Amino acid sequence: MHFEIQYRPTHSLAIAHLEPGESVRAEASAMVSMTRNLDITTDGPMGGRGGLLKSFKRAMLGGETFFTNTFRARGTPGHVTLAPTLSGDMLAVELGPGEPLYIQGSSYVAAPDSVDIDTRWQGLKGFFSGESLFFLEATGSGPVLVNAFGAIEQFDLDGEVIVDTGHLVAFGAGIEYEVTKASRGWIASYLSGEGLVLRMSGRGRIYLQSRNPNEYGQAVGSELPPRQG
Amino acid sequence: MQHYIEHGPAFAWLRVRLEPEERIVAEAGAMVRRSTALEVETRLNASKKAGFLGMVVAFFVALMRKLFGGETMFVNEFWGPQGGEVVLAPKLSGHILRKSLDGTRTLFVQSGGYLASTAGIDTRLRFGGLRTLFGGEGLVLLQCSGQGDVFVNSYGGITEIPVDGQFVVDTGHIVAFDGALDFRVRSIGGAKSFLFSGEGLVCEFRGRGTLYIQSRNLKALVSWVAPLLPR
Numbered sequence: 001m002h003f004e005i006q007y008r009p010t011h012s013l014a015i016a017h018l019e020p021g022e023s024v025r026a027e028a029s030a031m032v033s034m035t036r037n038l039d040i041t042t043d044g045p046m047g048g049r050g051g052l053l054k055s056f057k058r059a060m061l062g063g064e065t066f067f068t069n070t071f072r073a074r075g076t077p078g079h080v081t082l083a084p085t086l087s088g089d090m091l092a093v094e095l096g097p098g099e100p101l102y103i104q105g106s107s108y109v110a111a112p113d114s115v116d117i118d119t120r121w122q123g124l125k126g127f128f129s130g131e132s133l134f135f136l137e138a139t140g141s142g143p144v145l146v147n148a149f150g151a152i153e154q155f156d157l158d159g160e161v162i163v164d165t166g167h168l169v170a171f172g173a174g175i176e177y178e179v180t181k182a183s184r185g186w187i188a189s190y191l192s193g194e195g196l197v198l199r200m201s202g203r204g205r206i207y208l209q210s211r212n213p214n215e216y217g218q219a220v221g222s223e224l225p226p227r228q229g
Numbered sequence: 230m231q232h233y234i235e236h237g238p239a240f241a242w243l244r245v246r247l248e249p250e251e252r253i254v255a256e257a258g259a260m261v262r263r264s265t266a267l268e269v270e271t272r273l274n275a276s277k278k279a280g281f282l283g284m285v286v287a288f289f290v291a292l293m294r295k296l297f298g299g300e301t302m303f304v305n306e307f308w309g310p311q312g313g314e315v316v317l318a319p320k321l322s323g324h325i326l327r328k329s330l331d332g333t334r335t336l337f338v339q340s341g342g343y344l345a346s347t348a349g350i351d352t353r354l355r356f357g358g359l360r361t362l363f364g365g366e367g368l369v370l371l372q373c374s375g376q377g378d379v380f381v382n383s384y385g386g387i388t389e390i391p392v393d394g395q396f397v398v399d400t401g402h403i404v405a406f407d408g409a410l411d412f413r414v415r416s417i418g419g420a421k422s423f424l425f426s427g428e429g430l431v432c433e434f435r436g437r438g439t440l441y442i443q444s445r446n447l448k449a450l451v452s453w454v455a456p457l458l459p460r
Contacts, residue, residue, distance in 0.1 A: 010239040087322060088240065150240030150322070160265040167261040167318065182260075183305060188271035191303045193258030199265065208261060210240045210318050215258055219320040219341075223451040224458065 001112040002092075003143055009089035009151050014082045016110060016145075018073035025070045025117075026082050026110035035078035038071045070113070082110055084147035086213060091152050092143040093170065093207070102135040103170040106213070107146045114142040135170075146170050150210035158203050165196040166212035174204035230347065232378070238324040238386050243345060247312045252348035255317045257303040259344060264313030274304040274343075274352050274371070286354075302340075302354065317345050319382035326387050326441060328405065332376040334438075335408030340369040341447065342381045342404045349377035368400055368414055368432065381405045385445030392440050400430045401446035407438030 001022045004015040013032065016024040028042070071080045084090065093101055095115060111117065118137045138144045146152075148169050155161070157175060164182075171177075182194035189197075195214065200206060230251050233244040242261060245253050257271070273288055307315045319325065325344060328336055337355070346352065355370040373379045383404045390396060392410060400414060413433045434440055 009236070150318075151236035151242075153236075153316075155262070161262050162260075162265055163262045164260050183269045183271040188269075191257065192269065192271040192305050193256075193303060194260055194305070195258070197260075208316075210236045210242045210261070211322065212258075212261075212318065212320070215320040220447070220451060220454065223447065224455050 001142070003110075003145050005090050005092065010087055012084075012088065012090040012147070014090050014092075014109065014145055015079050016071070016082060017077070017079050018071065019077055020073050020075055023070050023072035023113050024080065024110050025068050025113060026080070027108060028068055030082040030084065030109055031069065031071075032081040032083045034071060034080040035073075037074050037076050037078045038080060039074055041070045041072070042068075082145070084109060086147075086149045086216075088148045088150045088209065088211070089152045090145060090147045091207065092145050094143050095138060095141055097141055098173075100173050101138045101144055101170050102172075102175075103138060103144070103146055104165070104168050105134055105136060107148065107169045107209075108136050108138075109145040109147050111138060111144045112142045115140040115144055146207065148207075148209035149213050149216070153208045153210065155206045155208055156204075157200060157206055160199060160201045161206070163198050163200055163206065163208070164194050164212065165198055166214050167208050167210070168198070169207040169209050171200065171206045172204040175200050175202040175206065177201070230378075232327065232380075234325045234327070239322055241323065241325040241382070242316055242318040243325050243380055244314065244316045245307075245345075246314050247308065249310055249312045250308060251312060252306055252308040253315065253317075253345055254304045254306045254348070254350070255315075255345040256343055257305060259317040259319070260305065260307075261316040261318050263307060263315040264309070266311050267307045267309040267313040267315055270306045271303060272306065274302050317380075319344055321382075321384040321445075321447065323383040323385050323443065323445070324387050325380055325382050326404070328379045328381065328441075330373065330376060330379060332374075335372055335374040336379055336405055337408055337412075338371045338373060338379065338381050338405040339403045340371055342383065342443075343371050343373075343379075344382040345380040346373060347377035350375045350379055368403065372408065374408075379405075381441065383441075383443035383445075384447055385443045388442050388444070390440040390442060392434050393437050394435070396434045396440060397431050398434070398440065398442050399446065400432050401448045402442045402444075403432055404441040404443045406434065406440040409436055410438040410440065411435040 002017050006013045116139050177198045177200045180199040182189040182197040183192040231246040234241055351374050353372045355372050417431050
């Protein structure tokens with residue numbers, strides 16, 4: 001299985017090419033089109049592995065839809081095209097053995113069954129912003145397809161950096177993180193408008209997106225008339 | 230200070246490399262990442278020469294905006310003894326433009342268009358007249374003065390228009406304009422065209438100076454989305 005990405009970077013579309021018998025597991029609602037020879041199974045995010053509890057955990061903490069769809073090619077090669085909700089770039093990050101990738105819940109799009117996805121819960125919430133902090137942990141080998149709101153920056157860290165979680169797509173092994181204040185004090189951090197901010201340290205790659213979905217939602221949402229009833 | 234405008238024109242961000250003790254001021258919430266060597270101070274985006282009353286007014290406006298949405302008027306100032314790097318991003322899809330001021334001219338920036346400015350720039354809140362309250366599509370402007378760089382962001386692409394004489398722009402498409410230009414907010418025609426033309430309010434510019442407009446309009450997006458929301 002391999003991913004091909006078209007229409008980068010603004011309105012990217014991914015094509016998952018499948019050889020006979022191969023499968024890809026995609027976030028529910030990501031499918032745009034598919035060849036006729038694909039079998040679809042809708043199930044928990046682990047493709048049945050891990051059971052309901054794991055699915056539930058991911059749905060609750062991972063901020064993703066409860067179900068994922070697995071597309072398996074029957075007999076002949078086939079493909080399925082996948083699109084994220086927001087405008088922006090996509091990237092297939094290649095995992096090696098012992099090189100997990102931590103993905104912000106809403107940034108995960110798809111992966112083959114050689115990659116296992118699990119939730120890593122840090123038990124923290126943005127104090128003022130209400131943003132919760134969680135990552136999906138991708139292990140195994142093969143490509144993981146992630147999406148960004150806007151462009152993706154691949155930032156190689158060797159040391160420390162402060163990152164706004166609204167711009168975080170994913171990061172590799174070897175990076176530690178802790179929640180930190182966005183500005184000097186707590187009141188200033190609230191007024192700073194940065195929400196939940198991480199101090200990330202170590203050596204590894206961080207994937208950032210050039211727009212923040214929450215900020216966008218607030219910019220548009222605050223102009224909307226109040227919901228009635 | 231070195232600056233890089235990357236990922237434009239659809240999703241531009243501003244990457245700034247600061248020398249020791251150099252400062253950049255940015256709209257609240259704009260930070261993507263920064264060096265740990267940089268410190269952050271959050272304050273009102275009000276002129277240092279505004280005086281007590283000006284500060285009170287600015288604080289009141291800022292608090293209202295924080296509570297009811299819109300640009301907050303709070304800003305974050307980044308600096309550090311060893312310098313460092315900070316990346317800043319606008320909220321909407323679009324591009325970023327740098328405008329340098331030499332102290333002789335000012336720049337008016339539509340309030341949602343302000344992204345960042347260097348330490349030598351002063352900003353003051355200005356309203357584009359009483360008409361701006363009418364229809365809710367008026368102009369809330371930041372007047373930038375002093376010496377340094379102002380970074381403005383647009384919704385969509387930015388077109389630079391050298392005005393010489395008169396020029397008319399829908400208020401929702403204004404990004405920024407030279408302070409030397411005279412401007413007046415009005416409806417596009419009579420009552421009939423105001424109600425039915427779909428153009429709302431326009432801004433009429435006169436004189437000589439540069440005007441920057443954007444190819445998309447947030448108010449138009451909102452009025453397209455609003456009727457589609459479930460009740």
